[in-house]
Amino acid sequence: QKEVEQDPGPLSVPEGAIVSLNCTYSNSAFQYFMWYRQYSRKGPELLMYTYSSGNKEDGRFTAQVDKSSKYISLFIRDSQPSDSATYLCAMTESGGSNYKLTFGKGTLLTVNP
Amino acid sequence: SAVISQKPSRDICQRGTSLTIQCQVDSQVTMMFWYRQQPGQSLTLIATANQGSEATYESGFVIDKFPISRPNLTFSTLTVSNMSPEDSSIYLCSVHGLAGRRSYNEQFFGPGTRLTVL
Secondary structure (H helix, E strand, O other): OEEEEOOOOOEEEOOOEEEEEEEEEOOOOOOOOOOOOOOOHHHHHHHHOOOOOOEEEEEEEEEEEEOOOOEEEEEEEEOOOHHHHEEEEEEEEEOOOOOOEEEEEOEEEEOOO | OOOEEEEEEEEEEEEOOOOOEEEEEEOOOOEEEEEEEEEOOOEEEEEEOOOOOOEEEEEOOOOOOEEEEEOOOOOEEEEEEEOOHHOOEEEEEEEEEEEEOOOOOOEEOOEEEEEEEE
């Protein structure tokens, strides 16, 4: 079993839809959770960064962490064509000197106008 | 976030040759890392670039194949040595611990270097 599992999609939704992206993980030592957005032929861009269980909201994006279930989600409200990208979840055990990120494979999202 | 640049942005190389990729950050950072992103695979950490000392490599990656330098707090290089077609991938540098940034634990990525080995 891989440490981080993420459905690669592809996921196609109409403009304005609510998008739900998910990752599960097996390592209970993971403490910090991130979502990155990667446009084609670009580097990953940090979208959301969370530490504790619960929800964190930033504009149209909400990150949700459930450590008891080892499950994280990213919700996108009122999705736009500009949200079309690959979304990567990432996590790490600590924020100290051993700051190694473990990534999911990414979910390819297309928002159709 | 920091401005991170990588050179070259892409290259096509012959089998058996070596390529050095540069990563430059516009501000001092604590940590610099090198990742590989192969098609259909997760981003995989190659090594942590340590300033003034040897890089720390992850399992499956060795210094002879991926020598890394980090002469200061804003610059690092990754060399892909004796390349084979299996080395075709996107190589990304990332940084952690931007000086003066409120949220110290975030990690930011460069634009990547797309390498094709024939």
